Amino acid sequence: MLADIYLGKLAKWNDPKIAELNPGITLPAAPIIVAHRVDASGTTFNLTNYLSQVSAEWRAKVGVGLSVPWPVGVGGRGNDGVAAFVKQTRNSIGYVDFAYARRSQMAYALVQNKTGRYAAPGTKAFEAALAAADWSSTKDFYVVVTDPDGEEAYPIAATSFALMYATPRVPSRTSAALDFFRWGLQRGQVQATELGYVSIHADVVSRVDDYWRSRFGETIVVSKQP
Numbered sequence: 001m002l003a004d005i006y007l008g009k010l011a012k013w014n015d016p017k018i019a020e021l022n023p024g025i026t027l028p029a030a031p032i033i034v035a036h037r038v039d040a041s042g043t044t045f046n047l048t049n050y051l052s053q054v055s056a057e058w059r060a061k062v063g064v065g066l067s068v069p070w071p072v073g074v075g076g077r078g079n080d081g082v083a084a085f086v087k088q089t090r091n092s093i094g095y096v097d098f099a100y101a102r103r104s105q106m107a108y109a110l111v112q113n114k115t116g117r118y119a120a121p122g123t124k125a126f127e128a129a130l131a132a133a134d135w136s137s138t139k140d141f142y143v144v145v146t147d148p149d150g151e152e153a154y155p156i157a158a159t160s161f162a163l164m165y166a167t168p169r170v171p172s173r174t175s176a177a178l179d180f181f182r183w184g185l186q187r188g189q190v191q192a193t194e195l196g197y198v199s200i201h202a203d204v205v206s207r208v209d210d211y212w213r214s215r216f217g218e219t220i221v222v223s224k225q226p
Contacts, residue, residue: 002111003055005032005093007062008072013091028091034073035085035094040066043079046158047095050146054155097158098126099196113155114147125154126198133159135204139211160197166215178212 001017004010010017014027037044045066052059062068076082079096083104086094093109098121101108110118119125132148135141145157162181168174185208189199200208 003051003058006034006036006051006071006073007055007058008034030091033089033092034070035076035082035089035092036070036073037067037078037082037095038075039077041078042066042158042160043095043097044068046144046146047156049144050156053147098122102196111155113151113153114149115151117151119152119154121154123193123196123198125152126157128153129155129157130159130198130201135207141204141208141211 001010001021004017011031012029013032014029019025019027045064048058048062048064048068051062052064062071074085076085076094079100082094083096083100083106086092087104087106096104096106098108101121108121110120113119119128128150129145129148132150132153133143133145135143137143141159141161143159145159147155148157162177164174164177185200185205192199
């Protein structure tokens with residue numbers, strides 16, 4: 001359904017296919033105005049990755065990327081641009097990360113997951129999505145978690161990760177970056193949850209610890225205090 005909206009196949013909010021999913025609600029006979037990012041974005045990658053998994057037509061016509069040739073819609077730059085357009089334009093739909101949507105007090109949609117349930121976005125739904133991820137399948141923690149298994153999982157979840165040179169170009173800068181990441185794992189977990197993100201599972205932290213020790217001889221000690 002969401003893919004058909006972004007493909008332009010569902011053009012009005014009272015389309016029978018949309019009405020079928022919203023029984024008892026009178027939907028407007030108004031055009032669906034689609035908003036999307038014009039800049040390269042991990043948020044766009046995550047959405048298009050999900051759409052490619054649930055729609056063969058989207059996968060064939062548009063595909064996955066940080067930036068894609070959108071079939072329909074109006075472009076905005078960054079979360080700010082998309083959010084501003086959606087908030088100011090009746091009958092529009094767009095996408096931003098959950099933390100931004102929550103801070104901006106924006107209405108958000110329930111999206112059907114792989115089990116057929118409509119999970120509401122939030123910490124529990126994102127944790128359920130991450131719990132279904134296979135972290136043992138990768139050595140560099142590049143894991144895409146869209147369309148996961150799990151009844152409670154929100155289907156458009158994402159991980160954030162950093163890329164660093166294996167051989168530092170400027171050792172002092174690499175050391176400072178590692179200090180920041182260490183702080184994040186030691187002290188940033190609570191702040192992440194408060195901001196609408198999900199803290200890293202202890203098993204994943206342990207894997208990161210093993211990785212750091214093998215690469216840098218560093219050990220991550222995770223504090224239980226905020």
